Amino acid sequence: MEKKDLIEFSPVQYFTNAAGQLKDGELGLITAKKGLGKTSVLVQFGLDSLLRDKAIVHVSFDQHSSNVISWYSNILAEISKKKNIDNKTDLADDIARNRTILNFNQETFTLPKVVNTIKALNEGGVKISTIIIDGLDLAKTSKEDLDVLAKFVKKEEMTAWFSYTSEADNLKDTLEADKLDLFTSVAHLAAEGKNLNLNILKNGNGCVKVDTKTLLISK
DSSP states (O other): OOHHHHHHTOTHHHHHHHHOOOOTTEEEEEEESTTSSHHHHHHHHHHHHHHTTOEEEEEESSSOHHHHHHHHHHHHHHHHHHTTOOOOHHHHHHHHTTEEEEEOOTTTOOHHHHHHHHHHHHHTTOOEEEEEEESOOGGGSOHHHHHHHHHHHHHHTOEEEEEEEOOOOSSTTTSOHHHHTTOSEEEEEEEETTEEEEEEEESSOSEEEEOTTTOOEEO
């Protein structure tokens, strides 16, 4: 199995076909109620970058690093299984070399501190392309702190995906307007009957499916 095989079958393609791909310097946001699958969606964005040999930082505010690692392993295995591709350990190890996982507590670690940590990684020779920020309570995050992250992402020509626990199924009620303005793309994951739908609220329209068993984005 080679990376190009998995890139071809990356579930993220279904989302980008509907909502467009984040450009360098842009922020994206995935919302859902607690426990529905936001992390699985963010991991798929992170894994897509890794398969393209782009270094990522995955910052988790609500899960231990070991749990995040398991998410990446499980999602990689599900993609491989779905397309009957042999999931070799050496490829998983190769991908992991471009991934940095950070685990912080929001009460003691702010977004500006996250920026400083990533700056240190860049200065150490690790060129980060994608930032995943999972489990951050954006309602308790100041607009000023979000601005610091947004300006850093733009300056360094990175992309950043956030998750946020919210049951709002419309853009207006998702977050304060001044914070929402910082996000180019916003999508809401919701259970509708027996299905999981990722509804695009900003930067596109319509929705894509999320498989309820594998949690992979699908048509």
